[in-house]
Amino acid sequence: MAISLKVNGKSRTVDAAPGTPLLWVLRDHLGLTGTKFGCGAAQCGACTVHVNGEPTRACVTPHDSLADAEIVTIEGVSGAAAEAIRNAWIAKDVPQCGYCQAGQIMSATALLKSNPAPDDAAIDEAMSGNLCRCATYMSIRRAIKEAAATL
Amino acid sequence: MAKWGRKLPKGRGLGIAAHRSFLSYVATVVEVAVSADGTLTIPGVWVAVDAGTVINPRHVRAQMEGGTIYGLSNALYGAITAKDGAVVQDNFPSWRLMRMGEAPRAFEVEIVASDAPPGGVGEPPTPPAAPALANAIFAATGHRLRTLPFIGADGSKLALPTKQSA
Numbered sequence: 001m002a003i004s005l006k007v008n009g010k011s012r013t014v015d016a017a018p019g020t021p022l023l024w025v026l027r028d029h030l031g032l033t034g035t036k037f038g039c040g041a042a043q044c045g046a047c048t049v050h051v052n053g054e055p056t057r058a059c060v061t062p063h064d065s066l067a068d069a070e071i072v073t074i075e076g077v078s079g080a081a082a083e084a085i086r087n088a089w090i091a092k093d094v095p096q097c098g099y100c101q102a103g104q105i106m107s108a109t110a111l112l113k114s115n116p117a118p119d120d121a122a123i124d125e126a127m128s129g130n131l132c133r134c135a136t137y138m139s140i141r142r143a144i145k146e147a148a149a150t151l
Numbered sequence: 152m153a154k155w156g157r158k159l160p161k162g163r164g165l166g167i168a169a170h171r172s173f174l175s176y177v178a179t180v181v182e183v184a185v186s187a188d189g190t191l192t193i194p195g196v197w198v199a200v201d202a203g204t205v206i207n208p209r210h211v212r213a214q215m216e217g218g219t220i221y222g223l224s225n226a227l228y229g230a231i232t233a234k235d236g237a238v239v240q241d242n243f244p245s246w247r248l249m250r251m252g253e254a255p256r257a258f259e260v261e262i263v264a265s266d267a268p269p270g271g272v273g274e275p276p277t278p279p280a281a282p283a284l285a286n287a288i289f290a291a292t293g294h295r296l297r298t299l300p301f302i303g304a305d306g307s308k309l310a311l312p313t314k315q316s317a
């Protein structure tokens with residue numbers, strides 16, 4: 001059934017099977033491939049997007065539950081926190097292979113939006129749902145602190 | 152850099168291991184804190200690497216951190232088992248990786264200056280991570296853990312022998 005979704009500020013019409021996870025609607029129906037598939041089981045965070053500003057695992061969120069929601073992906077994330085995170089990610093050379101990084105950036109941006117000066121415990125809590133097989137955790141922590149310092 | 156030999160409070164320990172592969176030498180010191188119930192944290196890791204000529208020191212540093220944490224993750228959590236000809240662990244719930252909150256809190260890398268031919272930096276930090284961790288656990292607790300992984304996919308603590316069985 002065709003429904004309308006609001007993705008990165010634009011209204012998009014999507015005709016996907018009922019219950020199709022948002023991740024596949026983004027990637028396969030809308031061509032927004034910045035959001036990655038890692039596990040499909042809410043374990044890795046590679047698929048993290050913002051739904052009404054909250055970091056959300058797109059792999060386990062049925063797209064048809066989001067009719068009135070503001071969905072923001074890595075392609076569309078913007079604002080002061082996103083800008084600070086983007087600059088710090090570049091300054092600290094955070095990505096290694098890069099596969100997890102869209103999800104890391106979406107989680108880190110949501111963290112700084114809700115808490116502009118996170119301590120280590122807050123970083124642990126906000127970021128522990130995002131796995132990184134290249135183990136860039138040290139760089140991610142440094143970059144979040146640098147981004148916070150520039151906000 | 153790790154201040155080897157410094158006095159540590161009860162339940163803390165330093166462990167060291169060194170290794171050569173891909174023409175590179177890596178020495179790793181791990182500090183652990185183990186509470187009485189076996190809860191483990193890793194306050195610090197120090198890695199010295201001689202990889203010959205280094206072109207991009209930030210890349211070397213990232214590889215030392217990543218490769219070490221990869222090794223710590225496997226030592227603590229990473230069991231792979233086979234059943235009926237297939238690997239049992241098929242996704243992250245059963246194949247556990249180290250997460251942000253479990254990763255070392257501090258991590259220092261020192262690159263030894265050298266003009267020798269360049270060596271590898273991707274894999275050499277991984278092998279010394281597990282023995283440095285195991286030695287640190289021994290220094291902290293007096294117990295040699297000899298079965299990998301030390302915690303496993305579902306565990307939350309080190310399985311330290313109880314007083315009676317020790």
Ligand code: FES
Nearest residue numbers: 038039040045059
């Ligand atoms: S793909 Fe969604 S959490 Fe792993």
Ligand code: FES
Nearest residue numbers: 097098132133134
């Ligand atoms: S940068 Fe490779 S998985 Fe995170």
